[in-house]
Amino acid sequence: MAQEKLKIGVYGFTGCAGDQLLIIHSEDQLLDFFNVAEIRSFLMAKSDNIDDELDVAFVEGSISTKEQVEKIKEIRKRSKIVVAIGHCACFGGIQSMYTGDGTYEKRLKAVYGDKINFEIDTPIEAKPIDAYIKVDYYIPGCPIDQKQFFAAFSKIIHGTKPVSYWFPVCTECKWKENDCLLLKGILCLGPITNAGCGAICPSHNLPCVGCWGLYDDANLKSQINLLLEKGFSKEEILKRFKTFGGPKMTERLKEVLEEEEKNG
């Protein structure tokens, strides 16, 4: 069967490179990964990279400089499908925990001084890639999970849609028959976090910290009330929500808090 291989690019913006590394860490799949598709560009793994028309671009990292804004738009233009991989690309990463709260300029100055003018690029507040371009599919995780990534990758290269997980970490935690940490009074974010990790932290007796990002159908109001009942302060609860929250969490929280204020 002489089917033409899909042209694929793997790109990294600002982050820890963990999602690209996860692909490189997939020793059992790595040779196939390079075989079943034509990997045109993957700077972290090889040196003969060609940046031209692509069928699929996998993009890791948040957009954190002005040049990156142009670069992500340029990748979008020459790619039929853009897939955001990892927390930074999907949600903005830990570096976006304060995005939009008005402290960026102050924090930037605290770090860089008042008059700094970098020759190479201009730093901007970290945001997920869909703040600038349309994203076709999201594969969350910090970093992404092997099974989830390769399942999605296989679907995409065969021309079908990858399936996103439609349940939170709690579901996976129940499958593992773990004791519920919330019942023990531990601040766990399982109910509001996307599944996909296999409830790895609760399986180690540690609370979910939210690194798979905000679950679409999460009931934030109910989770806040539950944690207030458990004796945590509102400040503490919101701080934990925001660590892996990024601008999407901030937006959702705003709605919840505004509604609360309206209802007194």
Next chain:
Amino acid sequence: MDKKIKIDALARVEGHGGITVEIKDNKVENVRVEIYEGPRLIETLVIGKTPEEDLNIVPRICAICTISHRYAAIRGLEKALGIDPPEKVKLLRELMHLGEMLESHSLHVFVLALPDFLGYSSVIAMIDKYKDDVVKALQLKKYANKIMRVVSGRMIHGENPIVGGFGRFPTKEELLEIKEEAKKMLPIAERGVEIMASLDYPDYAEANTVFMCLNPPNGEFGFVGDSLLFSTGEEYDVEKYKEAFSERVVSYSFAKRSRYKGQPFSVGALARINNIGDRLKGKAGAYYRKYHDDKWLVNPIYNNLAQAIEMVYCLEEIPKLIDKIVKMPDCEIVKPERLTGTGTGSVEAPRGTLLHHYEIKDYKITKSDIITPTAMNLDDIERYIRIAAEKLVERKEIESMNLQLEMIARAYDPCISCSAHLVKVIRK
């Protein structure tokens, strides 16, 4: 002859960086290692956070060094909080750290660096001719990843190691499986040493430098210690790291630079082997005595071979550690002695000395300072690239210069996400 060599995007390294070399009238003028990786202001993110939350954040500085960051942070935080964990916890941390060292070195030696020497663009391109070696190298990498998964919970950003202990201890069966496999992996690492020793190491970048690494206790080789040892013989307590070296910033890089007495210095496997390699025993010690010579002191490309020897060391150490660990009972998480304090945690990351300094008040972080090995190496990488460029111009070997300069940068196994985690620019 005028020429501008510009490597916009260094391939086969972690993160985003480039090199610019300007040659005018056959003279090398400007040499710059530019770091483009967007800044994340990590040290500002942890202010006001608890030690637990800090450990959710700082390992995310870098995926390849995630365990080193977690380990250094735990050591710093525990010092600040007055925690001295039980022996079993300490040994398990050492085990996970050996896993990362082995993983990172096998990735760098076989996947990122070796293709340069054999004339390929990637390890995948080598498969036709070197299938057996590539498959075995990937097996070794997979094994190292397994160690990290078993002990830390995941290959990357595992949350299991915490302040005072572990969320869950690995089972005896899991550990004994790792011990057994170490024996099978040792020949692959040994083959790695022989491959790296058989290569021609280019001599266009030879010059003396100062090496720094941690000084492990009891005169042993190792990756953890509480003092900074320089090849000049000077030694500093890690708490006094600010006296040992100074930091500076340049406007063309989002990463800080470090200097020792005004000079660039090098950290990493080569620094460790040069400073304390004579403490190696077993097969690693035999390889050290067989291959180590004066060239290692002047040529950064030997870092590849130094890493290969360290892989052998790791695989010899893992079974010994596990034998001790499985005899010890699981233990409770140790609670802090105090809620306010300061501490500097230090470990050797695969690419060199890593420091995490914390100041904590009422169990909230008020200040943090994280100094990474690639930030320490940047000035020396730049200096060696200048030396190489001058030598290559002198020899009229300008055409292949891009690759040759890239090889120097790659030999340092730079981790750009780490180096650019924060820049402090002081304008006067």
